[in-house]
Amino acid sequence: MNADFIRPFISSVQNVFSMMVQLQITIQDPVIKTESKTTYDVSGIIGLSGDVVGNVVLSFPTDAAERIVTLFTGMEMTSEHEDFADAIGELVNMVSGNAKADFKDRDVSISCPSVVIGHDHTIGRPKEIPCVAIPCQSDCGDFVIEISIQDRSANSSSASDVSAAAA
Amino acid sequence: MKILLVDDSRTMRNIQKSVLGQLGHTEIEEACDGQDALSKVWAYEPDLLLVDWNMPNMNGLDFVKAYRQKDKTTPIIMVTTETEKSRVIEAIKAGVNNYVVKPFTPDLLSQRIAETMEKVSA
Numbered sequence: 001m002n003a004d005f006i007r008p009f010i011s012s013v014q015n016v017f018s019m020m021v022q023l024q025i026t027i028q029d030p031v032i033k034t035e036s037k038t039t040y041d042v043s044g045i046i047g048l049s050g051d052v053v054g055n056v057v058l059s060f061p062t063d064a065a066e067r068i069v070t071l072f073t074g075m076e077m078t079s080e081h082e083d084f085a086d087a088i089g090e091l092v093n094m095v096s097g098n099a100k101a102d103f104k105d106r107d108v109s110i111s112c113p114s115v116v117i118g119h120d121h122t123i124g125r126p127k128e129i130p131c132v133a134i135p136c137q138s139d140c141g142d143f144v145i146e147i148s149i150q151d152r153s154a155n156s157s158s159a160s161d162v163s164a165a166a167a
Numbered sequence: 168m169k170i171l172l173v174d175d176s177r178t179m180r181n182i183q184k185s186v187l188g189q190l191g192h193t194e195i196e197e198a199c200d201g202q203d204a205l206s207k208v209w210a211y212e213p214d215l216l217l218v219d220w221n222m223p224n225m226n227g228l229d230f231v232k233a234y235r236q237k238d239k240t241t242p243i244i245m246v247t248t249e250t251e252k253s254r255v256i257e258a259i260k261a262g263v264n265n266y267v268v269k270p271f272t273p274d275l276l277s278q279r280i281a282e283t284m285e286k287v288s289a
Contacts, residue, residue, distance in 0.1 A: 019270040020182075073178055074185065087178040093221070094269050097248020110248070112175065112223055 002151065005052070006030060006132055008102035009095065009145055013058075013136060016094045021071045021140075028135035036122045039133065039144045040064075042079065043123060044092030047111035052103055054129045054149030058092040062117075064141025071140065079117055089113035095145070106151075168284075169194045171213035173204040173230065174246070175222040179269070183217060183246065186273040190280070201225025205233060213241060215284065217267075220247035220258070228261055235262035242283045246271070 010027050017023045033039075042065040044058040060068065062079050069077045069087040077084050093113045100108045116123070125131060131148040170192055174180050180197050187195060196211045198204035200222040208216070216234075220227040231243055242264045249255075250268050258266065265283040267276055 016270045019272060073181065083177050083181075086176050090176045090178045093176070094248055097221075097269065098250070101248075101250040107251075107253075110221065112221060 005103065005149055006134070006147060008099035009056070009147055010134060011102070012095050012098035013134075013145055016091065016098060017068075017138065020091075020094065021068055023068065023071060023138050023140060026137040028137065030132050030134045033131040033133040033146060036125060038116075038121055038123055039146065041117065041119050041121070042088060043116045043121065044088040045114045045116065045123060046092050046096040048096070048100065048108055048149055049111070050108040051106035051152055052100070052108045052149050053126075053152050054147075055123070055125060056092065056096050056099075056149065057123055057146040058088070058095060058143065059146055060088070060143040061141055064138075064143055067140035068138070068143075085115035085117065088115045168192055168214045169196070169211065171196050171198060171204065171208055171211060171216045173198045173201065173216065173222070173227065174219040175200050176219070179219065179246075183276065186276050189273065190277055201227060201230030201233070204230050208234060209237075215280065216241065216243045217246050218243055218263075220245060220249045220254075228258060231258070231261045231263055240287075242287045244279055244283055246276070 014025045017025045038057060038059045040059040040061045042060040042062055046056045048054050066078050069084055073087055096110050100110060125148045129148045129150050131146055134145040136143050170187060172180050172183055172195055184195055196207060198207050202225040218227040244265045244267060245258050245263045246267045248269045255266055265279050267279050
């Protein structure tokens with residue numbers, strides 16, 4: 001995966017969470033993720049199309065998601081609340097939207113977000129697109145951004161790009 | 168001032184309503200997408216519209232184009248994650264008066280509303 005796709009997500013998640021949730025995010029080293037099961041139980045998913053294709057997932061443990069959404073909305077909110085999924089979707093929407101603005105010379109559209117809540121769920125990804133997981137730490141708990149995107153014309157990707165992105 | 172808020176995310180509508188409330192604006196109608204907005208806007212007659220871009224059923228840009236066919240003057244602020252220059256130009260050509268990028272601070276939204284209404288009254 002092109003490292004130029006990963007750095008925008010790192011700065012975007014920090015920017016979005018700082019501005020909308022007043023939460024500082026510490027980024028850990030990105031890693032290649034091989035299994036399709038999401039890391040945690042709450043997933044906000046956005047699809048990308050155009051010159052860059054694939055999907056982006058913000059994956060949270062339920063308790064961290066509830067704390068983050070409570071801060072974001074200004075209302076006490078558990079995962080049972082009717083607006084919980086909407087709030088998660090809006091967070092992944094803003095993270096993805098902000099990130100894609102930094103994809104140089106590429107025309108990219110993002111989908112409306114989807115949210116999946118449940119233990120051990122799996123999100124399908126195109127097999128030819130590797131998934132890079134960026135662990136994030138915050139005072140509300142850990143979460144992860146899982147990025148499976150590539151140039152529409154790309155034929156290959158390199159794992160060495162992952163460490164380049166973390167530098 | 169009557170404001171129409173168009174966003175498929177109830178979270179974002181609530182956040183914007185809260186900011187608008189702090190600014191003293193309490194006459195607010197909500198729509199969850201472009202089609203919903205079109206069904207409400209003519210009866211509601213807002214003084215200002217805040218419109219998201221990416222929405223199901225009818226997106227914000229298509230709503231703005233449809234709205235501007237009949238109303239050329241009521242100010243519209245696009246509140247969206249779309250930041251590319253080409254998108255901004257597309258929105259302005261469609262008839263948007265101002266632009267707020269998500270994420271935004273309450274101060275920024277307030278500033279954009281003030282700017283927009285000042286230009287309209289000038």
